[in-house]
Amino acid sequence: MSLPQSHRIAIVHKPGGPEAIEIVERPLALLRDDEVLIRTAACGVNRPDTFERMGFYPPPPDAPEGLGLECAGEIAAAGAAVDRFKPGDRVCALVTGGGYSDLVIAKAGSTLPLPDDIDLVAAAGLPETVFTVWANVFETGGLAAGEMLLVHGGAGGIGTTAIQMAKAAGARVIATAGSDKKCRLCRRLGADVAINYRTGDFADTVRAEGGADVILDMVGGDYVQKHIDIAKPGGRIVQIAFLQGSRVEVDLMRLMLKRLTLTGSTLRARPDDEKARLAAAIETTVWPWLETGQLQPEVQATFPLSDASAAHRLMDSGDHAGKILLIP
Ligand SMILES: NC(=O)c1ccc[n+]([C@@H]2O[C@H](COP(=O)([O-])OP(=O)(O)OC[C@H]3O[C@@H](n4cnc5c(N)ncnc54)[C@H](OP(=O)(O)O)[C@@H]3O)[C@@H](O)[C@H]2O)c1
Structure with a gap:
């Protein structure tokens, strides 16, 4: 099956208010051996994204282009060195950028499999x-x-x-x-x-x-x-x-x-192998709480990806409780 050549991402040309967010089409980067391509069901919005939008939280130099630190969806493709995931697997992932997208490239080590009964959209609010x-x-x-x-x-x-x-x-x-x-x-x-x-x-x-x-x-x-x-x-x-x-x-x-x-500490700047270590510990200790229902993503609102500005407006207002998600 041929892979898509492009995806939609959310960028900020000039730091500012929620209206500074623009959704653009970009060529999809080549998948590295240790990465997976996720066809997203939803992307999480986090407070640090609003700081980045305002120009107060520059992404690490090697981060993929665009806003967004997390997503959930199905594996569309896996890199040559990834034996853990295959197309169709339900996952969520932590990323250093580019998380607001219909197709997200994530390190396999920062990607976690999802239990069958966890809602794929709500799961986008988990990783960060x-x-x-x-x-x-x-x-x-x-x-x-x-x-x-x-x-x-x-x-x-x-x-x-x-x-x-x-x-x-x-x-x-x-x-x-x-x-x-x-x-x-x-x-x-x-x-x-x-x-x-x-x-x-x-x-x-x-x-x-x-x-x-x-x-x-x-x-x-x-x-x-x-x-x-x-x-x-x-x-x-x-x-x-x-x-x-x-x-x-x-x-x-x-x-x-x-x-x-x-x-x-900050999470985003930690090296990939450190995030993989955290992911393994989370899978062992925290993921069972998802299965027992002791941990459930608390979702306040969903917005279309095309209206990421409205999602940021809600977060800026401080009126939200729980997570805000974007649906591509
Ligand atoms: N270091 C890291 O690795 C890391 C990773 C992720 C997030 N963060 C940081 O963690 C914070 C929370 O992120 P989040 O995504 O959970 O954001 P969030 O959903 O917006 O939650 C932040 C909460 O802080 C409260 N708040 C806002 N301004 C406040 C103030 N001046 N004094 C007291 N409380 C205030 C707000 O609730 P009330 O209406 O109740 O005040 C809001 O519910 C952000 O600052 C983010 O940058 C750090």
Whole structure:
């Protein structure tokens, strides 16, 4: 069967608002030996895509052209060195770019097979958040059963995934969100406590709960000091973004006294073999939670790929809860 020669991707000529996104036809790159070609059922939209659109998050130099970090669909072709996947297999994949497309090239090592009963469209919302939560909450943060996780943005893509994965692992979860409605979603997904940070101080609630063992922070700013103050002895604070700024003045005395770890990471720039290692660990530990229903992609809205600008408009509004997906 001959392969398509071209695909549609979403590019940004000049950084700006959602209207800066353009859908264009491009020749399909040659498939390398360690890659697969995925005919997508859907592509996930993530907050980092909006930063990239605005020109604040340049892609790594070797990333494929175009916005988009994840997708799900069926294998259309597999490279010569790929023995794990064959045409027709249902998969989802993490990519470093070009994920908003009808045909996506992914490294086989960053591609995961999907259980039969998982909806192929919803599965497009899994890779970016599952890889991020696994790498930061479980590997770096070392969250263990019985421990307390504090996660901000609990109703967002990362937040909804973190709540479910932490609960599946037997941990307790405190989530913050910006409205009572979003807090209800956090509780529905399993959060033991959900705090509307606009109407109360989350730090008081965390203290009342005895502190947090692991804190997943995408906010930064004045949260950094609060986290040092409310972490339990031996606690781990993991930065994955700085929505309120990365320049802060903090008093590190409690960090020393409580033997805290303050660390962070980004996913996109990690080398392919590191992503393959993460994928293998996820398949072993997290994928069974998909089969038991303990982890379910929380989808807020779908848009046609041709209307990626509308999807970004919704994400920019902050009104979304869960994932936004594009249908090619
Ligand atoms: N380091 C990494 O490897 C990595 C990987 C993926 C994502 N990220 C980062 O993780 C963050 C979340 O990504 P996502 O895709 O889950 O985005 P998302 O779906 O938009 O969720 C982000 C949530 O953060 C909350 N929020 C926004 N601004 C805030 C602020 N100033 N203070 C407190 N909360 C705020 C919003 O909820 P409320 O309405 O409740 O405030 C929103 O639900 C992004 O900043 C992204 O860049 C990092």
